[in-house]
Amino acid sequence: MHSPTLAEPQPGSKSDTEALQVIKRNGSLVDFKPSKISVAVTKAFLAVEGDQAAGSARINSAVQEVTRQVIRAISRRLKAGGKVHIEDIQDQVELALMRAGEQKVARAYVLYREEHARQRAIDEPMEAHPHLTVQKADGSIAPLDLGLMKQQVEHAATGLEGIDGESLVDHALRNLFDGIEESEVLSALIMTARGRIEMEPDYSAVTARLLLEQLRLENARALELSTELPLAELYPQALTAFIHAGIQYELLDDALAAFDLERLGKALKPERDHQFGFLGLQTLYDRYFLHWNKARLELPQVFFMRVAMGLALREDDANARAIEFYELLSSFDYMASTPTLFNSGTRHSQLSSCYLTTVDDDLEGIYGAIRDNAMLSKWAGGLGNDWTPVRALGSHIKGTNGESQGVVPFLKVVNDTAVAVNQGGKRKGAVCAYLESWHLDIEEFLELRKNTGDERRRTHDMNTANWVPDLLIERMRDDAEWTLFSPSDVPDLHDLTGNAFRERYEHYEALAEQGEITLFKKTSAKQLWRKMLTVLFETGHPWITFKDPCNLRSPQQHQGVVHSSNLCTEITLNTSRDEIAVCNLGSVNLAAHIKNGELDVQRLEKTVGTAVRMLDNVIDINYYAVPEAKNSNLKHRPVGLGLMGFQDALYQLGLPYTSSEAVQFADQSMEQLSYFAIRASATLAGERGAYDTYEGSLWQHGILPIDSIKLLKENRREGELAVNTDTTLDWTPVRELIAKNGMRNSNVMAIAPTATISNIVGVSQSIEPAYQNLFVKSNLSGEFTVVNPSLVRDLKAEGLWDNVMVNDLKYFDGSVQQIDRIPDELKARYATAFEIDPQWLVEAAARRQKWLDQAQSLNLYMAEPNGRKLDALYQLAWERGLKTTYYLRSLGATGAEKTAPVAAPQPQVCSIDEPDCEACQ
Structure with a gap:
């Protein structure tokens, strides 16, 4: 049998797998040997292509690449050294084959595994209760408590269907070896349970409950509480112990000690821990719970109460409000944004999500803005920078009698600052630079994210966005000329919008024609628009956002100008030299408000009322890293209430995304x-x-968001704004209340991406369509199998959920469209993001936009984009009055990358290591 040769480590070098050991099925340990992977993969190839293919260059190359992928995966998982079960290695081989697009070979490999498993069951039946010992924390050796393992699994499976506890324990035993540390036994159960999520979504809850047990033990030891107490008894003690320990370790605000901790402890609801799926709880465990010496000090309900207490600090009845806020958070009806969850109740209560700045046209202003970026990013804020005022390349510098280098060299510094200041080590620093489309540097700005060209003029780690005036779209449609200027020659264009911008822009064009402005460039508006779309497809940037709708519909246009949006394109607030705009975010879980096939309006009313109060509290409690942010936020008090779980709500209503x-x-x-x-x-x-x-x-002036559409229409040409303005509610009482009281907040709503907080709650992100029905999600907490529980429920109702269906979903990249036995109705309902005509995304977004005083993070998905489709889509977004768009997500030319159990097709254009931006939420 031919076996390809892998490059072995050189003498004296240290291999990533040098200390790696493999747990065999009988519990014994052997050294990891990459050559065995090569042999097995080669056999799978030859089983498909025949023995005559042995030694072919293609197979040799494929086998070497698969083996490298497996080694990388195992090494990454275990870092330096460790132990891995033989079944896990074989899972990684299957994954690597699917990633390589070798579906037939992967199936041959699966059949090979199944045949050998059947043969082992005959030849080497496993003992039902193998005799193993464990090493306790004090170093002593004791028998493995198999009864405890069974009890933990039984407890975790309570109330769930389709859970085979006996099999779960048996398979977990395979990952144990004689003398294993006692603390790793529960980890083995967790690893085994998480591997079954693809077959039965309830295993996500089982895995979460096992992780909760692990957390309970860790927390009790950290706070010196009894490890024998059930959660109902542990929780009140844990809250009090945590608050005192957190203050002692200088993690928590001393003011939390003034709360009635006994009362708050009694208000905790341990049963709500059972709402978590594995991804949600693991995310909290890894990144949100406060810790000391690597031990978590918080349990989930303590965590929610800590956040609630931090938000209630200045309430008249702080205890009652803390309980009210806790009830909302812990019910998953609403979730605060990530900075609020990170920092509420701590000594650095930076709770705001987004900061928007305008950069002045001098060195002091430029480097002051970069310093502000660093200070704001340090405490987990996402940044949007308006760079339009900075003079263009070739502009005259009066002080030195020299010429400006333009915007781009400074953006390189911004990029590197975002990398260096990584939000306290909790997630990457994230910033987006905005530039108006008449700026003379716009063409070079478009190329910042390209992988070719002068690296000194490239920014691979930051985001960029076009700030597009309506006039450019009009000129593009008329196939007319467009003039690029330096802002040093046309400074007031930056602050003008609508018809006023049009008149002044034409005035400057006339001055250029007369020779009074010498630094300018004429170009085709259509060619510039095409270049915008081209680089958007190639690099995912710059995003396309619309200046005039953001300003003409802004409630605060009497106080200034919206010069940009934020990192995730949902915030539209004024910025200036003296004001850094700040927005505080949180999202309603729309899926939790569907009852008996319709929207539960009374529950939504209660949720929103409390959520707005919580958001308003953030403004006064917030830690402000720079004075301009405090000045702006206290004056205008903007908040951004959004939503998540829109796709899940549609599932509950039985509606396809692509429907009127x-x-x-x-x-x-x-x-x-x-x-x-x-x-x-x-x-x-x-x-x-x-x-x-x-x-x-x-x-x-009595103009609500629905009324402000008229202001936009007045500044558009006839027929270039087509927005539905129907209403179903009587808004008179709201108008009368505003006339009587005014508004507490200049802005109230914005729909953010919710990438991480929707994971915590266990619903679909924001307003997104389903990404895939079965895939592996990778984020900073690891890799997680995600299976669409609504699809599984409906397939079970049809009698269609079985091993064959799981394998079909794997084979078709999580899509149901090519699985013949699935009814057409379910195919329509469970169409995924790249199977939906993106015009439906725009139409739904347009209906939301009419009610929003800010904007929404709107990703657009297009499986096979081309220039004509992109042009039509973005023109439709403009016609429908959208203020902003976010990522254009497209599949790579080679199709979906395979990931076991199946990969989400990775967007060609994502700049963060998660599939979705999480910097705001």
């Missing part, structure tokens, strides 16, 4: 949320007073 009914639901649900949010802010104004700059706002 789904678009109508987007409209009506957003109207309800908008109604309650605006009313809640007006109610708060009656209690606490209106925000300082309320007078002169659109609110004060």
